Amino acid sequence: MKQDDFPISVRLRVAWGDLDAFGHVNNTMFFRYFEDARIACFERIGMQIHMAEVRHGPILAKTDCVFRQPIDFPDALTSCTRIVDLGSDRFTMEHALFSDKKGLVAHGSGRIVMLDYATGGKVPIPADVRAAIEAL
Numbered sequence: 780m781k782q783d784d785f786p787i788s789v790r791l792r793v794a795w796g797d798l799d800a801f802g803h804v805n806n807t808m809f810f811r812y813f814e815d816a817r818i819a820c821f822e823r824i825g826m827q828i829h830m831a832e833v834r835h836g837p838i839l840a841k842t843d844c845v846f847r848q849p850i851d852f853p854d855a856l857t858s859c860t861r862i863v864d865l866g867s868d869r870f871t872m873e874h875a876l877f878s879d880k881k882g883l884v885a886h887g888s889g890r891i892v893m894l895d896y897a898t899g900g901k902v903p904i905p906a907d908v909r910a911a912i913e914a915l
Contacts, residue, residue, distance in 0.1 A: 780875055780883055785859035786915045787820045793854045803849035809885050810844060813874040816860040817889060820872065824911035834896040835905070840869070844887035848878070855879045862912050868893050868901045870912065 782788060791812055799805040821827065821837060830836035850856070857877045864871035869892045876885040895902045904912075 780886060782857055782859055782875070782877055785861045785873075785875060787816055787823060787861065788857050788859045789815045789819050791815060791856045791858055793850060793852050793856060795852055797850075798852055803851055806844075806846060809846065809876060809887075810842060812856060812858045812876050813842070813844070813860070813887060813889065816858040816874060817872060817891075820860050820862070820915075824908050824915070826908060829905050829908065830896075835893060835902050836896060837891045838894045839889055840892045841890040842887065844874075844885055846885050848881050848884045850878055850884055851880070854881075856884075862915060863888075865904075865909070865912055868903050870904070 793804060797804045797808045817839075826837060856879070859875045859877065860872050862870050863873045869890060872889045872891060874887045874889065875883060878884045893902050893904050894900070
């Protein structure tokens with residue numbers, strides 16, 4: 780697994796406040812780093828248009844993380860994502876987190892379901908969003 784395998788990447792700096800009492804990045808922060816890449820992906824595929832116009836959008840239904848190495852301060856990170864499974868109303872995002880100092884430090888996934896926020900029910904992925912996902 781390498782950064783070039785992912786079409787979406789976001790550069791991040793480890794902040795002092797990301798650390799826990801043991802002096803390394805708290806495990807909850809890994810999910811926030813994944814989120815940064817996930818939101819960048821949503822912007823790239825035009826998800827915000829549907830959220831604003833018809834209140835249909837993504838919801839994170841499931842997520843996981845494999846912690847391979849602790850992250851220390853100071854460091855810089857690259858949070859990467861790609862879509863690996865595309866269904867009619869859902870898709871799976873694969874995430875990877877790379878440290879400038881240590882290389883791959885974590886990887887995981889997130890299951891995204893399209894939701895009608897007014898009714899709470901699932902809706903199909905809009906055709907233009909699907910096309911943008913396939914173009915990635």
